[in-house]
Amino acid sequence: MACATPVGDALDFGVSDDEASLVTQSISVVNKCDKKEARDKCGIVIAVAYYNRTSEITIEGLGIPSLAIGASLAIAGDYEQAGATFIDEFTVDAANEEFVKSRIKATSYEGI
Numbered sequence: 001m002a003c004a005t006p007v008g009d010a011l012d013f014g015v016s017d018d019e020a021s022l023v024t025q026s027i028s029v030v031n032k033c034d035k036k037e038a039r040d041k042c043g044i045v046i047a048v049a050y051y052n053r054t055s056e057i058t059i060e061g062l063g064i065p066s067l068a069i070g071a072s073l074a075i076a077g078d079y080e081q082a083g084a085t086f087i088d089e090f091t092v093d094a095a096n097e098e099f100v101k102s103r104i105k106a107t108s109y110e111g112i
Helices: none
Strands: 021-037 044-063 084-093 101-109
Touching: none
Parallel strands: none
Antiparallel strands: 021 044, 044 101, 084 101
């Protein structure tokens, strides 16, 4: 649960769960899939097929993740991701007078 007292409509506020052993500052999940259209002789779309559903996930947080590229990643929050999730890349940023920050990019695949 995010650390705030919402007033008014029941809306989500903040990040509800820490992800990938980081003090999570933000998470972005983009759900998408490939699309194939069938057209008739006049070029009018007559059928559409959606397939190969994936989710692109970006996590930003404080700390250093103990992860490896290609490793499986479990997402704690309730986001509609496709299926098994694997780490594509991660970045660690360190600077004087700053907390160490990390960014993880991962992809979920529905068929795995």
